[in-house]
Each structure stands twice: as C-alpha cells, then as structure tokens.
Amino acid sequence: MSGGRRLYLDGVSVVFDGFRALNNLSLIVEPGELRSVIGPNGAGKTTMMDVITGKTRPTQGTVNFGEIDLTRMDEAGIANLGIGRKFQKPTMFDALTVFENMELALKAPRGPIACLRWKLTGGARAQIEQTLEEIGLQERAQDLAGILSHGQRQWLEIGMLLMQDPELLLVDEPVAGMTDAETEQTAALLVRIAGRRSVVVVEHDLEFVRALGRRVTVLCDGSVLSEGSIDHVQNDPRVIEVYLGR
Numbered sequence: 011m012s013g014g015r016r017l018y019l020d021g022v023s024v025v026f027d028g029f030r031a032l033n034n035l036s037l038i039v040e041p042g043e044l045r046s047v048i049g050p051n052g053a054g055k056t057t058m059m060d061v062i063t064g065k066t067r068p069t070q071g072t073v074n075f076g077e078i079d080l081t082r083m084d085e086a087g088i089a090n091l092g093i094g095r096k097f098q099k100p101t102m103f104d105a106l107t108v109f110e111n112m113e114l115a116l117k118a119p120r121g122p123i124a125c126l127r128w129k130l131t132g133g134a135r136a137q138i139e140q141t142l143e144e145i146g147l148q149e150r151a152q153d154l155a156g157i158l159s160h161g162q163r164q165w166l167e168i169g170m171l172l173m174q175d176p177e178l179l180l181v182d183e184p185v186a187g188m189t190d191a192e193t194e195q196t197a198a199l200l201v202r203i204a205g206r207r208s209v210v211v212v213e214h215d216l217e218f219v220r221a222l223g224r225r226v227t228v229l230c231d232g233s234v235l236s237e238g239s240i241d242h243v244q245n246d247p248r249v250i251e252v253y254l255g256r
C-alpha cells in the first residue's frame with residue numbers, strides 16, 4: 011500500500027495502581043501489513059489496543075500514526091483519523107437487514123435535518139455491494155442480521171467497519187466460537203482486506219494465526235517476547251516456556 015501511515019509504539023508503558031500492564035512496549039506495523047498478536051492471558055494485548063484507540067493513556071512512551079501523536083488525541087479523534095476497532099462481541103441491529111446495517115455504517119451526514127435529507131446515492135449503494143461481496147454476504151443482503159450465524163455476524167461487523175474505509179483496523183479475537191469452516195473463511199477475509207489497509211489481529215487460535223501466514227508478535231508481561239513467522243515463534247524456547255508449554 012503506498013502513502014499509508016505506519017503505526018509506531020515506542021517504549022509504551024501503562025501502569026494501573028503500580029501494576030505494569032504494558033512495560034516498555036515497542037512495535038511497528040507497516041502500512042498495509044497484516045499482523046497477528048498473541049500471548050498468554052494478562053499479557054497486555056487488550057491494553058495495547060486500548061492505548062492505540064485512545065481509551066487508555068500511556069504512562070510513558072509514544073504512539074505515532076504516521077506523523078501524528080495519538081497520545082494527544084481522544085477516542086473520537088483517533089477513530090476519525092481512520093483507526094477502526096472490532097470488539098469481540100458484534101454490535102448491530104438484529105431487526106434490520108444486512109444491507110440496512112451496512113447503510114447505517116456509511117459515512118452519512120450527521121444531525122437530524124441532514125439525516126432526513128440523506129438518500130442513498132448510487133455510489134454509496136455500489137460501495138455497500140462491493141463490501142458485501144468482500145465479506146461474502148452478498149447473498150444475505152436482504153436477510154435480517156438477527157438470523158445470521160455467529161461467523162456471519164462477525165463478518166457483517168467487519169463489513170460495517172470497512173464502510174468507514176479505515177486505514178488501520180484492530181480486530182479482537184475474531185474467530186472465538188466459530189466453526190472450522192468459518193475460521194478458515196475469516197482468515198481468507200482478513201488476508202483479502204489487508205494491503206489496502208493495515209490490520210492488527212489479537213487472537214488465541216494458533217491454527218488461525220498460521221492460516222493468516224504473516225508476521226506474529228508474542229506479548230508477555232506487557233512487552234514483546236518474540237516476533238517473526240508463526241514457525242519462528244512456535245519454536246522459540248521462551249515462547250514455549252511462558253505460553254505454548256502451559
């Protein structure tokens with residue numbers, strides 16, 4: 011991806027009541043990169059996502075997105091910069107169709123009068139249809155979101171985030187509770203959508219991380235324990251000791 015921004019965490023620490031949830035964490039995610047982040051419970055994965063999205067302020071260190079220092083911005087400002095986050099539990103309107111949910115996720119004008127005057131333009135319709143194809147739900151466009159399977163709901167939410175055209179997408183445990191087939195399709199989906207944007211995936215499922223086939227960062231005690239291919243980190247004795255060997 012050309013012209014995208016690099017995410018650069020440099021020496022980030024987060025201290026909660028004397029406890030270091032992040033400890034001098036440094037991490038670079040290149041524009042268009044798809045990065046997996048794994049690590050034992052309490053390693054600091056969620057806190058890392060919270061720091062990037064502005065939910066938690068670092069006690070120390072800097073978080074840059076291109077030239078911009080994210081630690082000086084609030085959550086809304088960071089979202090507006092093009093940093094999207096998918097939480098584990100999908101949030102959508104079950105009583106609306108898949109298409110209507112996508113429509114609501116569009117960058118529509120805000121405010122009551124603007125909303126009343128808002129009509130779906132041809133361009134916006136095409137954008138929704140293209141994204142539905144990207145997430146594999148084009149056949150389900152007119153179905154209510156409430157009847158989708160667990161996996162399809164996760165894909166719809168990813169699609170809704172894509173409607174905002176994020177430059178960086180953070181995805182939290184996307185395949186928890188999915189069938190094997192859904193897990194495989196989710197890996198293919200994330201590989202498809204990276205490149206045009208950067209994607210950071212936090213996940214415990216190592217088979218899924220292997221299917222992504224990209225660089226993996228292992229966090230432990232709030233900092234990077236190991237980094238490289240899945241084979242590299244799975245064979246790293248330190249990773250085996252603190253994570254895989256448990």
Ligand SMILES: Nc1ncnc2c1ncn2[C@@H]1O[C@H](COP(=O)(O)OP(=O)(O)OP(=O)(O)O)[C@@H](O)[C@H]1O
Nearest residue numbers: 026029030031049050051052053054055056057058
């Ligand atoms: N608001 C908070 N106040 C105090 N401690 C916190 C707070 N948030 C997180 N922690 C602690 O910081 C550590 C890192 O937590 P974090 O949720 O980032 O880990 P994680 O890698 O996401 O774990 P999991 O895989 O279980 O989700 C944990 O020990 C947690 O108890």
